[in-house]
Amino acid sequence: MATPAYASPEQLRNEGVTTSCDIYALGGILFELLAGSRPGSNASAAAMIERAILEQEPDSLPAAVTAAAAEKRGLSESRFRQILSGDLANIVQKCLRPRPRDRYSSIDALSADIQRYLNGRPVQARPQTTLYWMGKFVRRNRGAVTSAAVVLVLLVGSVAYAGWRQEQAVREGQRALRMQTFMYRLFKLANSNYTGRQEFTVPEFLELGVKLLPDYIKNPADLREAQMSLAESMYENGDPDSAQKAFEQIIASAKTAGDVGAEAEAEAFYGDIAYQKGRMDEGKARTEHSFELSHRQGVTPTVRVWSDIYYASNLEKNGFKSDENLRVLQDAVRLSNQYHLPERETAYAIYQLAEDYEVRGRLDEAAQLIQEDIDIYNHEPYAICDQSQMYEDLAYIDQARTDIKAALPLFQKAYEGLKACSGPDKKNTLMVQALMGGAMIRLGQAKEAVPMLEASMPAWRKAAGTSPDLFPPMYYLSCGYVEVGRYADAEAMAGELVGLLEGKVAPNSRRIGVTHLVWARALAGDHRYQEALPHAQIADKLTEDGNTPYTRMVHGEAHQVLQDTQAKLH
Numbered sequence: 001m002a003t004p005a006y007a008s009p010e011q012l013r014n015e016g017v018t019t020s021c022d023i024y025a026l027g028g029i030l031f032e033l034l035a036g037s038r039p040g041s042n043a044s045a046a047a048m049i050e051r052a053i054l055e056q057e058p059d060s061l062p063a064a065v066t067a068a069a070a071e072k073r074g075l076s077e078s079r080f081r082q083i084l085s086g087d088l089a090n091i092v093q094k095c096l097r098p099r100p101r102d103r104y105s106s107i108d109a110l111s112a113d114i115q116r117y118l119n120g121r122p123v124q125a126r127p128q129t130t131l132y133w134m135g136k137f138v139r140r141n142r143g144a145v146t147s148a149a150v151v152l153v154l155l156v157g158s159v160a161y162a163g164w165r166q167e168q169a170v171r172e173g174q175r176a177l178r179m180q181t182f183m184y185r186l187f188k189l190a191n192s193n194y195t196g197r198q199e200f201t202v203p204e205f206l207e208l209g210v211k212l213l214p215d216y217i218k219n220p221a222d223l224r225e226a227q228m229s230l231a232e233s234m235y236e237n238g239d240p241d242s243a244q245k246a247f248e249q250i251i252a253s254a255k256t257a258g259d260v261g262a263e264a265e266a267e268a269f270y271g272d273i274a275y276q277k278g279r280m281d282e283g284k285a286r287t288e289h290s291f292e293l294s295h296r297q298g299v300t301p302t303v304r305v306w307s308d309i310y311y312a313s314n315l316e317k318n319g320f321k322s323d324e325n326l327r328v329l330q331d332a333v334r335l336s337n338q339y340h341l342p343e344r345e346t347a348y349a350i351y352q353l354a355e356d357y358e359v360r361g362r363l364d365e366a367a368q369l370i371q372e373d374i375d376i377y378n379h380e381p382y383a384i385c386d387q388s389q390m391y392e393d394l395a396y397i398d399q400a401r402t403d404i405k406a407a408l409p410l411f412q413k414a415y416e417g418l419k420a421c422s423g424p425d426k427k428n429t430l431m432v433q434a435l436m437g438g439a440m441i442r443l444g445q446a447k448e449a450v451p452m453l454e455a456s457m458p459a460w461r462k463a464a465g466t467s468p469d470l471f472p473p474m475y476y477l478s479c480g481y482v483e484v485g486r487y488a489d490a491e492a493m494a495g496e497l498v499g500l501l502e503g504k505v506a507p508n509s510r511r512i513g514v515t516h517l518v519w520a521r522a523l524a525g526d527h528r529y530q531e532a533l534p535h536a537q538i539a540d541k542l543t544e545d546g547n548t549p550y551t552r553m554v555h556g557e558a559h560q561v562l563q564d565t566q567a568k569l570h
Contacts, residue, residue, distance in 0.1 A: 005038035009098050020100035023110060027095020027103075034084055035061055036069025039096060058096035061089040087117050090125035224250050224262045232269060238426060238463070240273045247273075264293035265303045268310040275314045278467040278504040284320075287311040291328075301339040305349055308332040313352045316359060319506025326360070329353045347376045347386070354393065361547030363397050370394055385428070388417030392432050395439075400548040404442045411436035425459040427469065434460075434472035441476060446483035453477040468504050471497065471511050478518045487526040494519035510551070513542025517558045520565065529568040536562040 004012065008024035011017060031039045039059050062081035070080040091113055097103045104110040113123045122128060122136050217223045231246035247270040254263035271286030287310050293299065294307035312328035315321070333353050336346040354369035374390045377383035395410030415436050418429040433456055440449040453473055464470045474497045481490035497515045505511060517539035523532035539558040546552035 020103050023095050023103045027092050031092050035064040036066035037064050061092045087123045094125040224253050235269055244273050260293050260296050261299045261303050264290045264307050268307045272310045301335050305332045305335050309352050316356050319509045329356050343376050347373045367397050384417050385421040388414040400550045402549045404439050408439040411439055427463045430456055430460055434476050438476040441480050446480045450480040482521045487522045490522035513539050520561050524565055529565050532565050536565045
């Protein structure tokens, strides 16, 4: 059974039903949508069957236009017929060809031709003559065609463009084949059946990929792009040393080729790694260079956003705060939204701005941005790590408001999530554990917090080396030692931490100030007030510029320790 107006000739002849019958039926529907009447609407079913048997051509689309269809479009019938007499008539006619082999080969082919029409490009239903292609090109660029001379130039240009596009298509195909071959080879080399090794770790797998790339990708620009992807994966996976080596290669290649975008992107990541390793001057120089390069013409918004973030956020975190840094971070968020960057990249820009608001004491604005990120990550089933990071920041905001009771369960939730998704010994998991320990100490749970923090120190030292990243666990552990009366351990750890921070963070950093505070408390707890006094004085000075209730509370504690120490000496 079939509706005759939509049934293909072979269906009416009681032959087999194929995809080509669907093409015919869709052509009939398109015919009706455009003309306002069905194909052969004036013919009887018998006449349609006779036409099918004789394999007669379908009705003309323009001739079938109804007055109602033209009126709905605000056109006269003659004008509407003129519009339908071109590409649309050819598309419909190709769908309704009597012989299946003359129709579109698939639904996708029909869909693609309709999309070409909507985009003002040549359709496959018409003979692909140069004149036809030229006419389509001119209509798409009508404003630029102002004289016969320009038309002639465009004719030559369009032919050259067609050849260039064909060459580009060939190159893209070759590029895809090379990448496919590379990936096949990489996975084969990492297969235990091939290598005899039990398993490859993710860092080993990525490093192997970087080594193999030049054997399969010869085009320098393609090679830099592939190297960049692997290097950034190394960076995200916590292997900064291998990432740094890869970024060095990319920077050298980009400079030689004048590829400003690639150089800026690689410099941004390289500079961030330098900051992480405590090489402040190098990190600052690299991120400043990246920032300058990224604002040149032709650099993509994505690269500019990354450069903005690594430039401004590192300055802010390492004691070089300025309103200009805040403006740059705000601009990164604006660009991410304006250019509709991937949600994860936008979320990262939002997060960096939220962190800066936190440090500046603009807690309500920070909390609002963090909630935006949580909403973004809720869209993704595998974003538990990112969600946990956001819960950590909400906890930090509660702590900044001195609501430690509200902060502790959020820290615990963030810790459990990070432990599940990235493992207990990853730096981000360890960071939340340290913050959770600090909250426990504030709430009088130092006896439980100290063993937990002590157990984390070997993993911390392995992950952070001698960089300032060691500050959170060492600071909170030294605070815990003071609370449980282990003053000698607190003194030793505070002294080690000050030595680790000096020369790697700004001299007026609050981190140095609070470390001297816990050092003074340890010495005072051991009744060594004369030794405690200079540390208390430094702490009082370096903690005085507090932007949040918590930092002001810490300064109050530092000032009290200074007064108590002076009183003991008098």
